[in-house]
Amino acid sequence: MKKLSFILFIVLTSALLFGCEKKSTKPKVPHWHIVDSPTTNSLNSVYFVSDDDGWAVGKGGTILHYENNSWVIKTSPTTSDLNSVYFVSKNKGWAVGKGGTILHYENNSWVIKTSPTTSDLNSVYFVNADDGWAVGDSGTIISYHDNKWSTAESPTSKSLFSLYFVSAAHGWAVGSRSTILSFDVTDWKVVNYPFERICGLSSVFFVSESEGWVGGCQLLHYDNGAWHLIEPPAPTHSIAALYFLSSSNGWTVGEAGELPAYPVICHYDGNNGGDVFSPDNFLYSLYFTSSNNGWAVGEGGTILHYSP
Numbered sequence: 001m002k003k004l005s006f007i008l009f010i011v012l013t014s015a016l017l018f019g020c021e022k023k024s025t026k027p028k029v030p031h032w033h034i035v036d037s038p039t040t041n042s043l044n045s046v047y048f049v050s051d052d053d054g055w056a057v058g059k060g061g062t063i064l065h066y067e068n069n070s071w072v073i074k075t076s077p078t079t080s081d082l083n084s085v086y087f088v089s090k091n092k093g094w095a096v097g098k099g100g101t102i103l104h105y106e107n108n109s110w111v112i113k114t115s116p117t118t119s120d121l122n123s124v125y126f127v128n129a130d131d132g133w134a135v136g137d138s139g140t141i142i143s144y145h146d147n148k149w150s151t152a153e154s155p156t157s158k159s160l161f162s163l164y165f166v167s168a169a170h171g172w173a174v175g176s177r178s179t180i181l182s183f184d185v186t187d188w189k190v191v192n193y194p195f196e197r198i199c200g201l202s203s204v205f206f207v208s209e210s211e212g213w214v215g216g217c218q219l220l221h222y223d224n225g226a227w228h229l230i231e232p233p234a235p236t237h238s239i240a241a242l243y244f245l246s247s248s249n250g251w252t253v254g255e256a257g258e259l260p261a262y263p264v265i266c267h268y269d270g271n272n273g274g275d276v277f278s279p280d281n282f283l284y285s286l287y288f289t290s291s292n293n294g295w296a297v298g299e300g301g302t303i304l305h306y307s308p
Contacts, residue, residue: 031308038073043297045084045285056297057082057095077112084123096121096134116151122161127168135160135173155190162203174201194227203241215239241285253283
């Protein structure tokens with residue numbers, strides 16, 4: 001939840017402009033549908049193994065599974081807030097959260113695993129079943145190798161909120177105060193932030209080793225070794241999460257407008273913006289299995305499905 005509190009702080013102190021115009025009424029993008037949710041607990045992360053097999057985690061240790069075309073609550077071994085979920089296969093998954101909580105899905109159930117940290121963990125990512133990473137508060141980085149989690153050397157004390165790997169040898173992590181880290185084969189290094197404004201970054205996503213995006217109180221585009229700031233003419237926008245299917249097809253969820261801000265989903269079409277949808281509740285995570293099948297989760301157990 002610390003990541004979510006930080007995102008709200010971004011709204012109060014920043015003015016990212018990202019193709020989301022302020023409206024007196026809520027603009028709607030076709031094909032996003034509200035789905036029945038079995039919980040009122042906020043959901044912080046969503047991940048799909050396939051079109052018909054997905055997971056979401058959130059407040060109070062909430063775990064949901066999408067099966068047989070509906071979402072159901074699964075038994076959780078923790079009441080700690082869960083901030084991120086990732087699956088390497090249908091039968092093997094991981095979730096991390098508050099106080100260093102680490103859960104592993106195996107043999108059709110979730111179990112608690114020994115954690116090398118008590119810091120809040122905000123994001124987890126696996127390159128394969130035997131190679132995983134998680135990042136969290138105060139620059140915490142832990143790695144999974146040889147069937148155990150261990151602390152990795154971190155070049156920063158800034159909180160980290162999101163990570164993404166394009167291969168086992170190359171990864172990225174982002175966090176507070178414009179922190180960007182890159183992983184190259186064995187070591188994490190701080191990336192020189194090329195822009196004047198210092199602000200929080202909450203999500204990172206790459207479509208290839210040479211192209212990716214970072215979102216937070218600003219939207220950054222990484223292209224062939226160079227970072228570019230995307231600032232289309234629009235009101236304030238704070239990005240909580242982003243997901244890109246290609247260089248010209250991406251989605252973000254977050255907040256827009258003058259205070260009080262309102263929740264938005266924005267579609268990036270490669271030309272500094274596109275469609276805008278403002279749901280009733282704030283959204284914290286999204287995942288697409290294809291350009292025609294996507295999910296977003298958030299405040300109060302909200303679940304939205306994209307199906308044109």
